[in-house]
Amino acid sequence: MHLNKYSELMERLESEELEQVELGVEVYQQLLAIYLYQNKLADAKLLWMRIPNKLREDKELIQLNLLNQALQNNNYADFFKNIKYEWSERVKSPVEDLLIKQREELFKLMGTAYVSIYQHNLLEMSLMSEEELKKAYATLNWTEELDGDRVILKPKVQEAPPSRANDDQLLKLTEFVTFLEN
Amino acid sequence: MGSALENYVNQVRTLSASGSYRELAEELPETLSLLARNWSILDNVLETLDMQQHSLGVLYVLLAKLHSASTANPEPVQLILLMRDFVQRNNAEQLRFAVCAFYETCHLFTEFVVQKNLSIVGIRILSRAIDQIRQLDTQLTPIHADLCLLSLKAKHFSVVLHYLDTDITDISTVAAECKTQQQQQSQHTVDANNDAKYFLLYYYYGGMIYTAVKNYERALYFFEVCITTPAMAMSHIMLEAYKKFLMVSLIVEGKIAYIPKNTQVIGRFMKPMANHYHDLVNVYANSSSEELRIIILKYSEAFTRDNNMGLAKQATYVQVATSLYKRNIQRLTKTFLTLSLSDVASRVQLSSAVEAERYILNMIKSGEIYASINQKDGMVLFKDDPEKYNSPDMFLNVQTNITQVLEQVKQINKMEEEIILNPLYVKKALGSQDDDLTSQHPKTFSGDPTD
Numbered sequence: 001m002h003l004n005k006y007s008e009l010m011e012r013l014e015s016e017e018l019e020q021v022e023l024g025v026e027v028y029q030q031l032l033a034i035y036l037y038q039n040k041l042a043d044a045k046l047l048w049m050r051i052p053n054k055l056r057e058d059k060e061l062i063q064l065n066l067l068n069q070a071l072q073n074n075n076y077a078d079f080f081k082n083i084k085y086e087w088s089e090r091v092k093s094p095v096e097d098l099l100i101k102q103r104e105e106l107f108k109l110m111g112t113a114y115v116s117i118y119q120h121n122l123l124e125m126s127l128m129s130e131e132e133l134k135k136a137y138a139t140l141n142w143t144e145e146l147d148g149d150r151v152i153l154k155p156k157v158q159e160a161p162p163s164r165a166n167d168d169q170l171l172k173l174t175e176f177v178t179f180l181e182n
Numbered sequence: 183m184g185s186a187l188e189n190y191v192n193q194v195r196t197l198s199a200s201g202s203y204r205e206l207a208e209e210l211p212e213t214l215s216l217l218a219r220n221w222s223i224l225d226n227v228l229e230t231l232d233m234q235q236h237s238l239g240v241l242y243v244l245l246a247k248l249h250s251a252s253t254a255n256p257e258p259v260q261l262i263l264l265m266r267d268f269v270q271r272n273n274a275e276q277l278r279f280a281v282c283a284f285y286e287t288c289h290l291f292t293e294f295v296v297q298k299n300l301s302i303v304g305i306r307i308l309s310r311a312i313d314q315i316r317q318l319d320t321q322l323t324p325i326h327a328d329l330c331l332l333s334l335k336a337k338h339f340s341v342v343l344h345y346l347d348t349d350i351t352d353i354s355t356v357a358a359e360c361k362t363q364q365q366q367q368s369q370h371t372v373d374a375n376n377d378a379k380y381f382l383l384y385y386y387y388g389g390m391i392y393t394a395v396k397n398y399e400r401a402l403y404f405f406e407v408c409i410t411t412p413a414m415a416m417s418h419i420m421l422e423a424y425k426k427f428l429m430v431s432l433i434v435e436g437k438i439a440y441i442p443k444n445t446q447v448i449g450r451f452m453k454p455m456a457n458h459y460h461d462l463v464n465v466y467a468n469s470s471s472e473e474l475r476i477i478i479l480k481y482s483e484a485f486t487r488d489n490n491m492g493l494a495k496q497a498t499y500v501q502v503a504t505s506l507y508k509r510n511i512q513r514l515t516k517t518f519l520t521l522s523l524s525d526v527a528s529r530v531q532l533s534s535a536v537e538a539e540r541y542i543l544n545m546i547k548s549g550e551i552y553a554s555i556n557q558k559d560g561m562v563l564f565k566d567d568p569e570k571y572n573s574p575d576m577f578l579n580v581q582t583n584i585t586q587v588l589e590q591v592k593q594i595n596k597m598e599e600e601i602i603l604n605p606l607y608v609k610k611a612l613g614s615q616d617d618d619l620t621s622q623h624p625k626t627f628s629g630d631p632t633d
């Protein structure tokens with residue numbers, strides 16, 4: 001799975017944190033970035049709380065924590081604003097993945113939560129340029145209309161792919177039924 | 183003095199070599215004060231002992247080191263490394279003969295690392311200690327409470343959650359034996375109720391940990407176990423747990439969660455001492471955000487005093503307030519099909535339509551309500567739950583739940599069987615019936631060992 005991409009690194013970092021007395025700032029940076037990417041916000045928050053005070057002055061850590069707070073408050077505008085930063089090599093890859101994932105999620109959420117939304121609102125939230133945005137929603141088959149002089153978007157609900165029960169599931173079900181009958 | 187320690191080493195070596203661990207375990211407690219007095223040269227003793235072969239001897243040296251930590255002031259890192267080495271390499275078979283001393287070592291070690299602000303390095307060590315000493319995966323030991331404490335102090339929960347998630351079916355009763363032992367040995371000053379204390383602490387800390395990771399249902403369960411523990415007098419741990427129980431039950435259910443009837447302690451002792459919290463519950467029931475804010479402000483001093491960690495707790499109260507907004511919005515979905523955003527704002531007493539939109543968007547995201555917003559006319563459309571219970575995910579969900587229930591049924595049956603087969607129970611159950619009945623089967627109980 002995509003989510004497991006960083007789990008090996010994460011496990012290593014986590015055990016480093018548990019075993020060593022003095023930790024460098026790199027461990028915290030990487031771990032925080034990975035937690036954010038994996039959407040483990042509670043872990044990220046706790047990690048921030050246990051970072052020693054003197055390390056908290058690190059600029060990159062502060063920036064990561066801003067992302068963390070934005071995600072916790074569901075504040076997309078803040079998130080996309082703060083992710084624009086010169087990330088160091090160590091955290092670059094998880095942070096970039098995080099950005100892609102959050103964009104996807106934003107559009108998915110907008111698709112389910114809105115019947116219609118003003119384009120300028122969405123621009124504000126996603127901090128994309130108009131063209132980027134157009135490209136993004138064109139692939140999702142959203143339609144646009146004009147309301148006065150403002151553009152309003154009409155998201156299209158994505159249909160979930162139909163699923164079929166397989167034999168394994170059927171077997172389990174039979175097991176439960178036999179249990180109930182006995 | 184030196185020769186006394188030599189004696190100690192010799193004793194440990196000969197008895198360990200001959201495999202008479204029980205004898206060794208009985209004699210060692212007496213040497214503890216000797217070891218503690220000689221804290222400065224304990225490292226020499228350690229060099230002559232092998233962790234694997236002389237686990238018991240090393241254990242007591244460690245215990246002595248921890249006992250004398252306040253006077254000796256050892257290098258923390260060194261002591262921690264020693265402890266880590268010990269839990270990794272000791273012989274668990276030998277430790278079984280001195281479980282109490284092992285528990286005590288862990289308790290003192292916990293105290294030590296907490297004092298030195300190194301809680302996080304203690305977590306792995308204690309989790310390893312638990313793995314070694316418990317006989318079942320579902321057995322609760324006094325060390326569990328220590329592990330929880332360290333995790334709370336270090337704010338690191340991924341290790342401890344693993345332990346908390348297993349349901350406890352058995353409690354290590356060795357602690358009760360420790361008690362009688364300790365009463366005989368006056369040099370131990372640990373109070374006699376400590377196994378009850380660690381039991382309550384485990385559930386209290388556990389509840390706090392679950393609250394911290396926002397698993398409120400499970401937190402509520404842990405607090406409930408803590409406050410419904412049969413007791414004649416109230417423990418302070420129970421009182422604090424009760425206060426947190428009230429807060430968490432507001433978040434989970436919006437009212438006081440059901441408390442089993444058999445707990446007179448709550449009504450008699452706890453309620454009068456948790457007045458502020460009951461006031462808060464009553465106000466919450468009125469669903470008025472304004473009043474709630476006033477009362478939180480009014481008692482904020484008491485709340486922070488109670489919880490010491492003012493800031494951390496403040497969050498809980500803010501959450502209580504937010505959860506009220508959310509609950510009010512949820513109530514609206516039951517009455518209305520569509521509603522304008524400004525109407526939502528005024529009905530739940532939010533300041534503006536924009537804020538209402540933000541709340542609704544967040545609730546849609548977390549799946550608390552099903553709705554869609556129409557920005558064009560500023561309306562919200564409330565929908566029904568779109569779940570049709572036909573997706574594979576849902577099936578998996580149901581399946582895991584059923585498996586859990588099946589396992590619980592099995593467990594209950596097993597436990598019931600154990601009780602039925604317990605001679606004491608049989609005797610009591612039959613004894614309460616007519617005497618004729620018992621006299622008809624006198625032979626059944628003649629060899630009763632518990633008599």
